[in-house]
Amino acid sequence: MAAYYWNKALAGAMLPALQCLEVTLRNAIDKAVQSGPVPGATGLWLTDHNWIFSLPRYMGKKAYPKLRRRYKMAKKPADRQDAQGVMLDQYGHRIIACKVREETLVDQARDLIVAEGKTITPARVISGLSFGFWTTLLSTKYEDVNSKSLLWPNLEAIVFPHAPPGCGMPDIREAFHRVRALRNRLSHHEALWKFHYDDPATGLPDYGNPVYGAQASCSLLRKHYDDIIEMIGWMSPDRKANFLSHSANLRFYALCSVDGLNSYIAPEKIKAQIKVSRGGKGISRLIRVLEKNEFIRIVKEGQTVLTIGTDNSTQIQ
Template sequence: MQNHLTAPRLATVQRFFDSRSSTDLMGSYSWCQAVAAALLPILGDFEVSLRNALHRSLSQFYASTDSAPWMLPISGPVHAGAPVPKTPHSMSSIDKKEIEKIIDRRSKRGRAVGHDDIVAALSFGFWEQLVNGLGRASHPNGLQARALTLAFPAAPAGTIYASQQFRERIVRLLRAVRDVRNRIGHHDAIWAIPEFDMQGYPGFIPRRPRHTLISTRLFASRIAWLASWIDPAVGNHIQRSDHWDCLQRLLSRHALATYRRRGGRAGSYDAVIEGSDTLGHIGTFHF
């Protein structure tokens, strides 16, 4: 496999984990893949909950229903049947083009296009920009306060939903989440996830493997915390899932050492679960 991974990419992994052998190097690389794989469904639960919450809140604002085509009018054949807002939601030309591309793709395949289909296909970045754009003067009065109240009813006590500060706080938090999502999607440096505080401001960037363990645990906790703004049940679901349990097991010195000693070959995660594979070997790796 090493022959099919670029030398610069492997060199980055080798430097960060201070790998001393080919087995150690591939084990470190495989451990990062395992962590990314465990994070993805956690991020997925958050993303689906987020987009549905924002879709529901805008539908309620514009059409007093849980699902309406608030993004209309847009070009292309759109499936009818839902209440149509009297005033469409104001969006940037980039956001409109993303919606039009979704409609065009589905239409070319001969599929009916409903607003729920559009919502499901929109990128994570679309929702971040949608929140960011809630402060536009072109929006109806009270849109931001109503939309964010409905989308994040369990936000911290004292939240002023109409404030610029709260909107910007959500945007910063979503941007930090999107960064990690993109790292996973592009097979990027998952070992260097920047920490961010409860306001969404970036902070410490891991410099050693032991930092990665702590920072990634913190990131997962931030996801569950932010998801709980939508509904505490969402955060609880994330933290009680098998994916969460898998991630917590992987984020230990024992798990990382197990992957490094075994070169990430099949059965490495089983060895982590069994808990006996690397006893006495942890000290041979640099953390």
């Protein structure tokens, strides 16, 4: 069970970076659509603040071009319907029968806002959409090289202005796909530190070829985490710098190590230690504070070196 709680702590430590990446991505796309409108979108979908409603609806019409497939058709003369026989709701809007997933996710976000007694706004809908929604917008489904009516490649340089040289949309999609897979493992309470070598033929994880060893597993997970931080910088170097300036990454790095694992399963294996002896007033005070589940600040020459609080699976006796 100790390793299980270490994995839970790892998941918690990884969340701030994942959340920062998600918020940075959605803000970058939202700003890009409105500030650098897609040239071929005119007459197809809106590129103002209402784009979050308009683009998924356009994609739904594009996916289901036939009227009878897209909309619910009236079966009886008494049914409320328009001139083409499409059923209408109480507000006079056509009732959609088949939607793409993005439309459904937007509808769910709207429903949740209403259930909370709030007014539906584009900003609230955007903040209520999942990471999966935003990574779907990165897919080839939203790419149109010819008519330039969709997001990519039109907005690539605006959304990802600091992507590494030679890193195009295929590379960006793959990077976000890997992050989404890792995030799903976190959400489903799987072991984050368990990895499998990629199959050289497919580039996908080979589940018959696991990575063994705590050090190797931690190194791979750290690499994934480092990638997340770098991807934030692809969109906003300032956001990346702000994240790091608040030391939001240090807890993850401390936990994602052999010593981090040992702090939960075998504290006696951690080599670095401080022995409490008579006269050790500073250490004694530190222990008293930790026993009360409070925080203490370590100061050197008037400057804060670090803050410490009880954060371990082993209770202080």
